[in-house]
Amino acid sequence: MTATPSNAAQAIADLGLQPATLHLNPGVDDLYAHAIRLGEGVQAATGPLTVRTNKTGRSPKDRFIVEDEQTKENVWWEGFNVPIGADVFDRLLAKMVRHAEGGELFVQQVFAGTDPEHRIPVRMITEMAYHSLFIRNMFVRPTAEELQHFQPEWTVLNLPSFKADPAVDGTRSDTFILVNFGRKMIIAGGTQYAGENKKGIFGVLNYLLPEKGVMPMHCSANVGEDGDVALFFGLSGTGKTTLSADPSRKLIGDDEHGWTDNGVFNFEGGCYAKVINLNPEAEPAIYQTTRNYGTVLENVVLDEQGVPDLNDGSLTENTRSAYPIDQIPNIQPGSVGGIPKNVVFLTADAFGVLPPLARLSPEQMMYQFISGFTAKIPGTEEGVVDPTPTFSTCFGAPFMPRHPGEYARLLAQKVQESGAKVWLVNTGWTGGKYGEGHRMSIGHTRALINAALSGQLDDVKFVRDPFFNLEIPTEVPGVPQEVLNPRDAWQDKAAYDETAKKLARMFRENFKRFESGVDQAVTDSMPDPDKN
Ligand code: ATP
Numbered sequence: 001m002t003a004t005p006s007n008a009a010q011a012i013a014d015l016g017l018q019p020a021t022l023h024l025n026p027g028v029d030d031l032y033a034h035a036i037r038l039g040e041g042v043q044a045a046t047g048p049l050t051v052r053t054n055k056t057g058r059s060p061k062d063r064f065i066v067e068d069e070q071t072k073e074n075v076w077w078e079g080f081n082v083p084i085g086a087d088v089f090d091r092l093l094a095k096m097v098r099h100a101e102g103g104e105l106f107v108q109q110v111f112a113g114t115d116p117e118h119r120i121p122v123r124m125i126t127e128m129a130y131h132s133l134f135i136r137n138m139f140v141r142p143t144a145e146e147l148q149h150f151q152p153e154w155t156v157l158n159l160p161s162f163k164a165d166p167a168v169d170g171t172r173s174d175t176f177i178l179v180n181f182g183r184k185m186i187i188a189g190g191t192q193y194a195g196e197n198k199k200g201i202f203g204v205l206n207y208l209l210p211e212k213g214v215m216p217m218h219c220s221a222n223v224g225e226d227g228d229v230a231l232f233f234g235l236s237g238t239g240k241t242t243l244s245a246d247p248s249r250k251l252i253g254d255d256e257h258g259w260t261d262n263g264v265f266n267f268e269g270g271c272y273a274k275v276i277n278l279n280p281e282a283e284p285a286i287y288q289t290t291r292n293y294g295t296v297l298e299n300v301v302l303d304e305q306g307v308p309d310l311n312d313g314s315l316t317e318n319t320r321s322a323y324p325i326d327q328i329p330n331i332q333p334g335s336v337g338g339i340p341k342n343v344v345f346l347t348a349d350a351f352g353v354l355p356p357l358a359r360l361s362p363e364q365m366m367y368q369f370i371s372g373f374t375a376k377i378p379g380t381e382e383g384v385v386d387p388t389p390t391f392s393t394c395f396g397a398p399f400m401p402r403h404p405g406e407y408a409r410l411l412a413q414k415v416q417e418s419g420a421k422v423w424l425v426n427t428g429w430t431g432g433k434y435g436e437g438h439r440m441s442i443g444h445t446r447a448l449i450n451a452a453l454s455g456q457l458d459d460v461k462f463v464r465d466p467f468f469n470l471e472i473p474t475e476v477p478g479v480p481q482e483v484l485n486p487r488d489a490w491q492d493k494a495a496y497d498e499t500a501k502k503l504a505r506m507f508r509e510n511f512k513r514f515e516s517g518v519d520q521a522v523t524d525s526m527p528d529p530d531k532n
């Protein structure tokens with residue numbers, strides 16, 4: 001069967017779906033018109049389709065994986081990976097089918113993955129026109145030729161207006177994302193946040209690829225003039241998107257990649273950038289996307305003239321711009337690159353005590369990868385002044401269905417075979433914790449990273465910090481000396497020592513549950529604040 005439009009319509013009918021109107025692979029102009037007609041959003045004066053959503057972030061606790069023979073064995077049923085019965089899935093799907101009857105549905109047939117050997121063809125069925133545009137922007141768009149013979153393997157059905165009843169349906173709330181590997185299908189309801197459309201299917205790749213010896217990674221990637229590839233791992237808000245869009249390097253992708261025997265490939269065909277308080281000087285390329293036709297702006301407030309006000313966080317701090325990758329001026333054709341030469345772990349340390357750049361040994365790499373640290377700034381609650389630490393294995397626990405040890409071993413093997421250098425970069429606070437110090441300047445972070453990537457630090461002297469056991473360079477061109485060593489950046493040295501010890505102890509506490517699963521050398525490499 002080839003996937004001509006009528007075959008796609010047949011597949012929809014096979015699911016039992018009977019919409020009054022079915023839009024097959026609509027283009028950008030059509031999707032603008034439909035989204036505006038359906039009241040989903042408006043066109044900003046500068047061009048983007050601008051929407052508001054009921055949820056302003058992902059709902060990781062509402063994601064479930066159907067437990068079957070296969071997933072039972074292969075999924076790590078801890079943390080975010082929660083099992084649900086196949087019967088629950090089937091019942092919810094049947095209800096969704098009834099819910100969608102007589103309405104409108106939008107279908108996009110797209111690839112997840114730029115590498116023909118590893119990509120998954122996906123049929124994305126959505127109720128919202130803006131989701132359909134988001135999907136067009138964010139996934140890999142097939143050529144007209146590929147579309148002729150398109151054979152979807154996975155199907156996603158996303159109906160935000162369908163809300164589950166937890167008491168009856170067996171979900172946690174009215175929002176749900178259910179992944180069914182047996183049926184190769186994801187169903188979602190209750191949330192309009194578009195990011196769920198992409199994260200669901202990337203979780204599928206993260207599950208499938210390790211079996212083929214491919215390392216799936218929550219990282220951005222770019223490539224230098226002489227073809228050297230760099231990866232930037234990090235949790236949300238640590239700078240993957242920001243730092244991978246570097247004027248001196250070509251962008252491969254900003255969020256999820258696979259590392260094969262030949263190199264790296266992007267899972268996506270677009271980027272999803274945070275745009276709150278975006279500075280046009282520091283991030284010109286991403287800023288420009290908020291001015292382009294075709295972009296989707298999520299929860300960005302428009303001023304009276306209809307111009308996006310990027311400093312307005314009244315709907316959420318998590319305002320987003322979703323755009324096809326070719327809106328960025330210097331991109332790597334095909335969104336693939338060679339074997340990485342450098343691997344960077346980004347962390348936004350709101351305690352302000354981790355060094356802005358450190359070199360990691362292979363054991364420290366394992367340790368940091370399994371720990372997956374970042375720290376959130378304190379909320380607005382009165383009296384809460386301390387940052388909240390987040391430890392999320394593989395820098396992406398909500399998206400990783402397998403045991404973290406499986407991913408860590410695969411990464412260690414890839415790094416060893418390639419001889420890639422590994423770095424830890426703190427894009428968070430310096431000179432004091434959040435509220436006392438300030439955020440690292442993007443200029444300094446870029447200078448540090450570029451020095452590391454270009455090999456300029458190969459001959460520089462490094463010193464070891466006493467709390468985290470990390471190697472810190474003593475000089476980096478373009479970066480003031482006092483920035484390099486975080487202790488020097490704090491006026492109150494005693495406060496630094498105390499805060500650093502506190503964070504080092506948090507690292508140790510978090511790692512306890514992994515100690516039995518790793519080599520002694522890895523546990524030996526961890527922070528030991530009480531040794532000094
Ligand atoms: P997500 O996984 O949610 O997409 P991300 O890792 O891509 O997150 P970014 O979208 O790059 O994170 O967000 C980083 C934010 O921090 C941006 O708003 C950026 O302007 C800001 N920022 C401030 N200082 C720095 C710095 N030194 N390095 C990187 N980003 C910084």
Ligand code: MN
Nearest residue numbers: 240241254272
């Ligand atoms: Mn990002």
